Amino acid sequence: xxxxxxxxxxxxxxxxxxxxxxxxxxxxxxxxxxxxxxxxxxxxxxxxxxxxxxxxxxxxxxxxxxxxxxxxxxxxxxxxxxxxxxxxxxxxxxxxxxxxxxxxxxxxxxxxxxxxxxxxxxxxxxxxxxxxxxxxxxxxxxxxxxxxxxxxxxxxxxxxxxxxxxxxxxxxxxxxxxxxxxxxxxxxxxxxxxxxxxxxxxxxxxxxxxxxxxxxxxxxxxxxxxxxxxxxxxxxxxxxxxxxxxxxxxxxxxxxxxxxxxxxxxxxxx
Numbered sequence: 001x002x003x004x005x006x007x008x009x010x011x012x013x014x015x016x017x018x019x020x021x022x023x024x025x026x027x028x029x030x031x032x033x034x035x036x037x038x039x040x041x042x043x044x045x046x047x048x049x050x051x052x053x054x055x056x057x058x059x060x061x062x063x064x065x066x067x068x069x070x071x072x073x074x075x076x077x078x079x080x081x082x083x084x085x086x087x088x089x090x091x092x093x094x095x096x097x098x099x100x101x102x103x104x105x106x107x108x109x110x111x112x113x114x115x116x117x118x119x120x121x122x123x124x125x126x127x128x129x130x131x132x133x134x135x136x137x138x139x140x141x142x143x144x145x146x147x148x149x150x151x152x153x154x155x156x157x158x159x160x161x162x163x164x165x166x167x168x169x170x171x172x173x174x175x176x177x178x179x180x181x182x183x184x185x186x187x188x189x190x191x192x193x194x195x196x197x198x199x200x201x202x203x204x205x206x207x208x209x210x211x212x213x214x215x216x217x218x219x220x221x222x223x224x225x226x227x228x229x230x231x232x233x234x235x236x237x238x239x240x241x242x243x244x245x246x247x248x249x250x251x252x253x254x255x256x257x258x259x260x261x262x263x264x265x266x267x268x269x270x
Contacts, residue, residue, distance in 0.1 A: 001117070001232040003058045006225075010069050013225050017076050017218040021083075024214055028079060031154070035075035035145060038155035040066055042141050042162055050166075053134060055120045076222060077106055078142045083215045088204040088254055100143030105193055107138045109247045113226045116240060117233040124179060127186030128239055133166065133174045140165040187239075190246050197250035204254065211255040219251070 001009075021028045040063060047054065047065040059067035081102035085095050092098050112128040115121060124131050144161025145154040204210060211219075227244070234240050 039071035096146035103142035104139030201254035
């Protein structure tokens with residue numbers, strides 16, 4: 001898929017997903033705006049300070065080192081992850097941590113497909129061309145922003161927590177190990193997350209919780225864009241297809257595809 005075509009598709013997905021989310025929650029537009037600003041600040045600071053990744057030169061409408069579309073897309077990932085946690089695990093004691101974990105899981109698919117398509121690249125290899133820390137970074141940001149989910153505190157907490165955890169992870173672990181091409185062993189954490197996620201959502205369904213089409217619909221729209229990117233970039237790559245399947249399984253199990261029947265209007269007879 002040519003980059004200009006992908007950019008146009010991104011605009012359509014952003015508008016459609018925001019419209020769908022806003023129908024259920026008007027406040028989502030304010031949250032989206034704050035997360036978009038915070039996302040740009042996070043991306044710009046990470047690219048400028050760490051020089052660990054860079055965007056392809058073909059992107060249009062950049063602001064600093066970052067294509068404008070990127071911080072417009074990522075808030076939807078975070079907001080959608082919050083909806084997933086609220087729908088499946090409303091009783092969770094640490095919802096911000098779960099939001100961060102869901103974002104890491106989702107971001108893993110976005111990263112491996114986008115890197116293979118040449119939308120951006122990392123300074124070091126890892127799992128399918130993406131270092132583990134590269135996937136964790138957005139989960140860190142989502143965790144911090146979800147600790148204070150209202151107002152400008154999302155921006156402050158998101159940035160501070162993300163940079164603190166990135167530096168701690170780098171100097172505490174990834175500077176010394178788990179570097180280089182991981183090969184098939186790189187699937188281990190994602191397979192584990194897929195299995196644990198599948199078990200968790202099946203248990204949630206038994207408690208009466210799960211994803212309705214109001215939550216799953218916007219996610220399918222956004223995921224469809226990256227599936228299309230995968231199919232036009234590397235449709236026969238077994239590793240990319242396997243990773244996509246690992247990410248898809250828990251969401252398929254969590255989603256209820258039944259449409260509730262409208263209440264009967266037949267008058268009662270005595």
